[in-house]
Structures are given as C-alpha cells and as structure tokens.
Amino acid sequence: MDTKKRMGQLRTMFQRVIDPLGYKFSPDEELVDFLLEQEVTLEKEKGSPFCPCQGLTGEREHDMQLVCPCIPFHREHFDAMKRCWCGLYVHKDVDDPDELVQISKKEFEASRKRS
Amino acid sequence: MKKVVMYTLSTCPWCMRAKKFFREKDIPFEYIDYDKADEGTRRSIREDCLAHGEEMSFPFVKIGEDVVVGYNPQKYSSLLDQ
Amino acid sequence: MAPWFFAIAENELDEGEKKPLLIEGDKLLLLRQGGDFYAISNKCPHMDCPLSKGTLNGYVIQCPCHDWQFDIRSGEFLNAEEIKVPAYETKVADGKIYVNMER
Numbered sequence: 001m002d003t004k005k006r007m008g009q010l011r012t013m014f015q016r017v018i019d020p021l022g023y024k025f026s027p028d029e030e031l032v033d034f035l036l037e038q039e040v041t042l043e044k045e046k047g048s049p050f051c052p053c054q055g056l057t058g059e060r061e062h063d064m065q066l067v068c069p070c071i072p073f074h075r076e077h078f079d080a081m082k083r084c085w086c087g088l089y090v091h092k093d094v095d096d097p098d099e100l101v102q103i104s105k106k107e108f109e110a111s112r113k114r115s
Numbered sequence: 116m117k118k119v120v121m122y123t124l125s126t127c128p129w130c131m132r133a134k135k136f137f138r139e140k141d142i143p144f145e146y147i148d149y150d151k152a153d154e155g156t157r158r159s160i161r162e163d164c165l166a167h168g169e170e171m172s173f174p175f176v177k178i179g180e181d182v183v184v185g186y187n188p189q190k191y192s193s194l195l196d197q
Numbered sequence: 198m199a200p201w202f203f204a205i206a207e208n209e210l211d212e213g214e215k216k217p218l219l220i221e222g223d224k225l226l227l228l229r230q231g232g233d234f235y236a237i238s239n240k241c242p243h244m245d246c247p248l249s250k251g252t253l254n255g256y257v258i259q260c261p262c263h264d265w266q267f268d269i270r271s272g273e274f275l276n277a278e279e280i281k282v283p284a285y286e287t288k289v290a291d292g293k294i295y296v297n298m299e300r
Contacts, residue, residue, distance in 0.1 A: 013244050020279035031128060038126040048263060052126035055149045055171030057161065064264045067243075072276035085172055086127065102129065102185025106168040 007036040010049055010068070017069050023089040026097045035088045039068055053086035077108045117179035117195060119144035122160050124173045125151055129186035133174040136188050142195065149173065201288065201295040204236070208292065215258070217249035221298055225285070228269050230256055235269045236285040236296045242274070248282065 011025070018024065025032050039049035050056060051066045065073040071084055078084050082091040083100045090097050103111075119137060123130035125148045137144045149160050149171065164171050167182050176183045178194040202220050204227055210216055215228040217239050224239040226249050237258075239249050246262035253259075257275065259266045266275045272284030286297040 017243060017280060021277060034128055042126065053124060053129060053173050055124065055157075055161070055164075055173065057171070060264070067263045072274065072280070075277065087129070101187060102172075104172065104184030105170045106184070 003037060003040050006040045006043070007033070010036055010039060014069050018071060018089050021069075021071050021075075022092055023069075023071060023084070024092050026083070026087055026090050027095065028087070028097050031087060031097075035086055051084075051086050076112075077103075077105060080108050080111070116142070118177075120177045121146045122164070122173060122175040123148050127173050130174040132186050133176055133191075136186075136191060140195075200298045202298055204287070204294040204296050206293055207234075207289055210234070210294070213253065215249060215253055217247065220296055223298065225296065226258075227287075227294065227296070228253060228258070230269065234287040234289065234294050236287050237267070237269055237272050238283040240282070241265060242280055242282050 015025070035052055038052035042052065043049040046056070048067045050063065051068055051070055054066045056063045056066065069084070069089060071078055071089065074085070081100060081103050082094055083089065083097065085102065087097060087100075090100065094100065119142060121130075121133060121144060123134070123146050134144070134146060147156060147160065149157060152160065161171060164175055169175065169182070169184050172184055174184075174186060176191065178191065181194050183190045183194065204218055204220060205216065210227060210229045212229055212232070215226055218225045218227055224247075226237050226239040228235045228237070230253070237248070239247050241248055241260040241262065243260065243265050244262060246260050248258050248260055248267070250261040251259045253269070256269050257266050258269050267273060267282050268275065270284070272281040274280040274282070288295050288297070
C-alpha cells in the first residue's frame, strides 16, 4: 500500500485511541509526518507500527507493548512528561512540544519515590 | 575529553538530534544503531540498558561514566563541562 | 422502543464460545460465558482487527493482532478503561438471542 495513504489511515485509527486518554497528535507536523512514515515502514518490515524510538526484543509480550499508540502501557511515565516517548503524542493542553523534556524510566521512577 | 558512546535507532528523530548535537560541537562520538546491529550486539545493548535500570528507550547516551536516556542537550552540555 | 434484533438461536452457541455476526450492517461478536450471552463490536478499537479471531479467557477477550484485552461484559480495555469496544445488551426469549443495537 501507498505509504502516504497508510500514514493517513494510522492517523485516523490512532486519533480514536489517544483522544479518550487525554492526548493529541503533536502540533509539530513535521515530526508527526516523520514518525508516522517510520511506523509505516516498521509495519511493512515487522508486521506492526511499532514505536520508532524504543527497541524491540523479539519477545511478543515485550514488543506488543510498543505498538503505537503505546500510551496505555506506559501511562504514568508519559503523563509525567506530557508526551509519549517518541513525541508523536502530547497532552491536549500542550501548545509548544519543544518545551517538553524526555524523562527516562529510571528518572521517572526515582521522582515517583521521592513524592 | 570524556568518551561519548550512544545507542540509537535508525528510525528515531531524537537519536538524529542527539548525533547532530555532538557533531555541531565537534565532539567525537561512537554510536550503534540497535535496529541495524547483529544479534549479539543487540543482546549486549539490551543488557547494558537493563544494567543501568533503564528500558530500551533511545537515544541512550553515555558521557564518560554517566548515562543520559533521551534527547537532553542541557544535560549533555553540563556533563561535558564537568 | 429498544431496537432488538434477532441474533441466533440459543443452542447455536456453546458455553465459552464466540461467533461473529452481521446485524444491521454492524460486525458484532456474540459470546457465551458463565451461562450468559454478551455482544460486542467485532472490531478492535485499536486497529479494527477482528476480535472473533482472538482468544476468550473467562470474561476477557484478547485481540489476535496486538494482544489488547477487553472485558466482554463492559467492553473496557484492561489497560485503560477510557477505551472501550462497543458493548450491546442481549436478551434470550423463546430459545432465541436478541441484541439491542442501541447503546
């Protein structure tokens, strides 16, 4: 299938999933386009539109939690950053995604213990 | 100068930005694209990430003895200056 | 009046089994568990995969594509209850199963 067409389909399907979770597509359209294109390639090569910024292991249980949108499986961590790891999605109230910083899983868990 | 090594993914824009950051500062670095690496290298990268208490979220940047997971130019700079 | 539609005869679906149906143009999945009948959309809310090809374990159906799991009673996605597969009311009358297509 044509890459652009599939990108549009993923966008429509994923919008339905992220909306009730309080997320939207990043206002950074260039980034969104790039990431969706990577996901279409990953889907062609590996069978699913995996996150372009997280590593697959080949173990189904692990990898299925990295299929986009992977927010439900990393909810608290992503909520703390107001974005998902690759930045395809941001919280609905975010206007400038460049102000958001990636917080690693370890940092997130340490901050949770402190609070 | 501290040694800079990073694990990256060929599909990840934040990994590209991390490489660009060091390139623009003329700081030499080594990198391995996890998704393009052979089985053995992939396994050792995974073990290294887990040993640092992290998942395989990229970029995974080692500056000397320190590790920064994610694209964070402020942190990169402060670790390089230390 | 609630729009009840005939689905199948009660004896066409065994305990712990599932059956995809087309009712009023909608792809549904009828399931029988714990002696009761449940009807949900047959399309996974993630990427439209057919849940009829998934596995039913107790009241949980797992999508065959990416393993998303839903409670067949409420339609709720186990990892985020805000996401639901549409669930429909069912009733049995005279050995026949009916589905209320109004949600």
